[in-house]
Amino acid sequence: MSLQTPARAVRPSGVTPASDDGTPPRGGISGVTTRSRILVTGLLVAAAGYFLLPVYWLVVASTKSTGELFGSFGLWFSQPQLLSNLHQVVTYDDAIYLRWAANSLLYAGVGAGVATLLAAMSGYALAKFSFTGRDTLFNVVLGGVLLPATALALPMYLLFSKAGLANTYWAVLLPSFVSPFGVYLCRIYAAASIPDELLEAARIDGAGEFRIFGVVALRIMTPALVTIFLFQFVGIWNNYFLPLVMLSDSKLYPITLGLTSWQSFADRQPQLYQLTVGGAFVSVVPLMIAMVALQRFWRSGLTEGSVKG
Amino acid sequence: MPTRTRAPRRRRNLAPVAFVAPFLLLFLLTFAVPIAYAVHQSVMDVEYTGPLGLGGSRTAFVGLSNYSHALSDDAFLRSVGRVLLFAVVQVPVMVALAAGLALLLDSASARGVRFFRAAYFLPYGVPGVIASILWGFLYVPGVSPLVDGMRHLGVSVDLLGGSTVLWSIANIVVWEFAGYNVLVLVAQLRTIPAELYEAARIDGAGAWTTVRYVKLPLLRPALVLTTVFTIIGTLQLFAEPLVLRPVSSSIDSAYTPNLSAYNEAFTNDNYHLAAAEAVLLALAAFVLSFGFLRLINKRGGDA
Numbered sequence: 001m002s003l004q005t006p007a008r009a010v011r012p013s014g015v016t017p018a019s020d021d022g023t024p025p026r027g028g029i030s031g032v033t034t035r036s037r038i039l040v041t042g043l044l045v046a047a048a049g050y051f052l053l054p055v056y057w058l059v060v061a062s063t064k065s066t067g068e069l070f071g072s073f074g075l076w077f078s079q080p081q082l083l084s085n086l087h088q089v090v091t092y093d094d095a096i097y098l099r100w101a102a103n104s105l106l107y108a109g110v111g112a113g114v115a116t117l118l119a120a121m122s123g124y125a126l127a128k129f130s131f132t133g134r135d136t137l138f139n140v141v142l143g144g145v146l147l148p149a150t151a152l153a154l155p156m157y158l159l160f161s162k163a164g165l166a167n168t169y170w171a172v173l174l175p176s177f178v179s180p181f182g183v184y185l186c187r188i189y190a191a192a193s194i195p196d197e198l199l200e201a202a203r204i205d206g207a208g209e210f211r212i213f214g215v216v217a218l219r220i221m222t223p224a225l226v227t228i229f230l231f232q233f234v235g236i237w238n239n240y241f242l243p244l245v246m247l248s249d250s251k252l253y254p255i256t257l258g259l260t261s262w263q264s265f266a267d268r269q270p271q272l273y274q275l276t277v278g279g280a281f282v283s284v285v286p287l288m289i290a291m292v293a294l295q296r297f298w299r300s301g302l303t304e305g306s307v308k309g
Numbered sequence: 310m311p312t313r314t315r316a317p318r319r320r321r322n323l324a325p326v327a328f329v330a331p332f333l334l335l336f337l338l339t340f341a342v343p344i345a346y347a348v349h350q351s352v353m354d355v356e357y358t359g360p361l362g363l364g365g366s367r368t369a370f371v372g373l374s375n376y377s378h379a380l381s382d383d384a385f386l387r388s389v390g391r392v393l394l395f396a397v398v399q400v401p402v403m404v405a406l407a408a409g410l411a412l413l414l415d416s417a418s419a420r421g422v423r424f425f426r427a428a429y430f431l432p433y434g435v436p437g438v439i440a441s442i443l444w445g446f447l448y449v450p451g452v453s454p455l456v457d458g459m460r461h462l463g464v465s466v467d468l469l470g471g472s473t474v475l476w477s478i479a480n481i482v483v484w485e486f487a488g489y490n491v492l493v494l495v496a497q498l499r500t501i502p503a504e505l506y507e508a509a510r511i512d513g514a515g516a517w518t519t520v521r522y523v524k525l526p527l528l529r530p531a532l533v534l535t536t537v538f539t540i541i542g543t544l545q546l547f548a549e550p551l552v553l554r555p556v557s558s559s560i561d562s563a564y565t566p567n568l569s570a571y572n573e574a575f576t577n578d579n580y581h582l583a584a585a586e587a588v589l590l591a592l593a594a595f596v597l598s599f600g601f602l603r604l605i606n607k608r609g610g611d612a
Binding site: 039070125148263288 | 332428446
């Protein structure tokens with residue numbers, strides 16, 4: 001099983017090769033003809049058009065009034081009123097949107113932070129200590145990676161509601177703390193990048209295990225940890241099923257749930273169409289900017305996750 | 310001396326336990342216990358006692374009857390067939406598109422690689438429900454510039470009809486995740502040492518030959534990973550059909566297995582049947598992804 005063998009081509013430093021950005025990629029074949037260049041660029045542009053079209057539509061639509069949303073050509077501006085739309089989005093229903101945004105930040109920020117730390121601790125232990133049941137534990141965790149999260153959410157809801165945890169912040173936070181994929185990544189990364197001699201040296205110097213973990217291991221594992229944090233953050237931010245199942249109080253909703261609740265009432269209250277569009281614009285644009293800005297972390301982490309023996 | 314050697318040894322034996330314990334505890338709480346509980350719930354059912362079932366109700370062991378109920382329910386079976394059909398089309402399209410774009414980005418002819426990579430990756434930051442809301446607007450006639458534009462050209466398409474809506478959903482999923490897969494594959498392509506290209510060039514290999522015999526084989530691990538995650542994701546299909554339901558009459562409450570389980574639990578209050586459906590879904594994900602990995606490993610062994 002290739003999933004179980006530590007990566008052969010892991011680059012512990014997390015550094016991508018020098019030619020990664022800016023310089024022409026080393027596809028390596030010289031004698032590029034103009035025709036092939038036009039063909040390749042044409043295909044890339046067409047694909048970019050496909051991926052950017054709905055984003056562009058969103059930008060245009062978020063500037064329109066409810067009437068114009070349905071009455072004007074979707075791909076061009078018509079009497080832009082972005083600011084007044086945004087004002088409506090954030091003030092509607094006692095500024096519930098801002099509360100949803102804060103909830104999303106709380107769920108994703110705290111959830112991803114704790115998940116990353118816990119994954120680092122167990123991945124490090126799995127890689128650097130031998131103890132009974134280690135391989136069994138690792139295989140069970142890997143099984144967790146392959147389990148569809150949505151199959152777990154229903155029974156989890158039943159358990160949580162018995163424990164009185166359903167419809168609380170904990171109902172969304174507790175499951176967010178667990179990242180089997182993070183443990184998998186941390187184990188691979190720690191095994192390849194933390195030398196045993198370094199740990200031995202620290203032990204001889206009299207450092208305790210937690211100190212060694214905090215000072216030595218965490219520092220070396222930082223690139224992997226950034227990747228796990230990003231994955232978990234986006235995963236929680238984008239999660240819909242878990243909060244949908246767990247939460248009934250709209251004050252606890254994250255943005256995803258809040259926007260669909262607006263959308264589902266829009267039939268009766270057409271103004272909510274515009275609010276849904278505007279709310280989507282406000283929630284999506286910062287995240288997209290962050291994604292692009294943080295791309296290099298994704299890429300260095302992705303290689304480690306995907307490269308298997 | 311014995312005390313000096315014993316003390317750190319004991320400490321070292323306890324340390325991994327302390328490191329693993331918090332994760333393990335939460336993993337049990339959110340993975341192992343729910344699955345065990347779902348299995349338990351799925352073999353129980355509410356039984357009514359007394360004359361005409363008015364004597365009261367109690368939960369009793371019913372064996373596999375919830376499973377046979379689920380597996381003989383036409384709507385549920387159709388939903389399973391639907392996601393399988395979806396997967397059979399969606400997985401190859403997704404992987405081929407991602408691989409194609411990654412190879413184009415990695416080719417010597419590509420310019421503006423950074424821009425294109427960022428553009429393809431953007432949708433990954435858009436939550437599935439929000440992507441569905443956006444595309445929903447782009448599917449509905451009267452709002453959608455696409456549908457209206459095509460109508461002006463004399464082409465009338467119903468993107469939300471019974472035979473098309475599944476592929477409209479597929480489009481949303483491709484839009485969301487293709488860029489992420491492109492990034493995985495591009496990252497893998499970057500790990501190919503330049504000497505391999507040099508060697509291929511000296512052997513007289515052209516662009517296509519290099520792709521076929523150098524790049525694609527080396528992409529295999531990333532392609533396997535991409536495929537497995539796509540399979541798991543496909544089986545979970547939920548938010549997209551749920552969001553499109555109000556605009557498409559072709560999506561019923563059991564359109565996908567997940568939607569069906571959700572509906573059984575929260576609309577019909579039949580937790581036991583919902584649990585059986587959730588367990589079946591988890592089993593299917595295991596069987597398909599492990600099955601695929603085994604198939605791949607066997608082929609890899611022959612090569």
